[in-house]
Amino acid sequence: MKLFDVYPINDITIVRAKGSHVWDEQGNQYLDMYGGHAVISIGHTHPHYVQRITDQLNKVGFYSNSIRIPLQQELADKLGKVSGKSDFQLFLCNSGAEANENAMKLASFHTGRKKIVAFRKGFHGRTSLAVAATDNRNIVAPVNETDNIIFLPFNHQQALEDCFRVHGPEIAGVIIEGIQGVGGIHVAEDGFLQQIRTLCDLHGAVYIADSVQCGYGRSGRFFSHDFAGVDADIYSIAKGMGNGFPVGGILIAPHILPKHSMLGTTFGGNHLACAAALAVLEVMESENLMEHATKMGNRLMGALTSIPGLENVRGRGLMIGFDVPDRMKDLRKQLLLRRRIFTGEAKPNVTRLLPSLALSEQDASHFLETLRSEVNTFDNIATTLKP
Ligand SMILES: Cc1ncc(COP(=O)(O)O)c(C=O)c1O
16 A cells, blocks of 8 residues: 655654654764654653653553543643643643644634634644635635635734624634744734734634644743733644644633533543653653743844844744745755754745754754854855856
């Protein structure tokens, strides 16, 4: 059987990983400034994480949600403490798309309404409602098309105001990334998030903070939405939550009440996933990874700004983007193939940095020196080619 060929892949096979590094079959070491797509939060194969999952696997790996799983409550308590949202409720699932799917469904159940407001360049996943709320027509199948999603320009207060004035009584929820990831690292302005809060309160709609990529400490705060000083009604989480173990969830404000069978999943909240997610939070706490992400993010962004040629350096914590001019369009490829550094991208010309929150000073320095020298290579070629 062939694999269904949907991923444009690099011809590299990773066989080992540790901290911010991975190794290929030939033993070549790579620096991971991409975090396996913002997933590696505490570092690859962290010893505490490996131990906790191994211990759990030796006890019980899985049983369904038809029995008590005390690890789920342990995770909810820990997550409440670390995120500061201890009065919220937790529903566990398996991926980011599933988290957003449930978040929007819950907003609709709660309000009895159908319309969801989403934003240009937003990405929320590939399942039916999540993909319909994603601003990329190429990945929306005809069956997923719906007029229940209203797309608005990002950070545009007037458009949001106008939309609520016209559609207010029909709007179930507003879904927004605190920092757009796939769309190219665009930070939601504090004033815009505050306005979403106000309008949702005014019109009885649900504010959904998609924190799948920008959450879980990546921005230096647990939720990047926290910078705005307002609470959302639902936070969706995944990626960094399991450091690679597939787990996701939604944090739900106390006023949204559950009903039996309203949401559900076979694998969500299984024993192993809970053990992985608990290990991540324990390491985040014991190694102060949110403070560390702030420090390293400031250092990286400061240094990136001083590299001639890189434009519009932006982001928060260890979620950083910059634009590269056309003459450097192969920069990412060069970094990977010549210098063995993984970075992320967003079309057409954005380089995204999403390393482990435990990125060391030494690895950050190595990255910056290498990047500087690669950028110089492009500039030298450009100078040589000048008539
Ligand atoms: C902001 C955001 N939401 C949702 C998703 C979907 O997550 P998953 O791929 O786990 O379904 C992603 C994935 O990149 C994302 O960046």
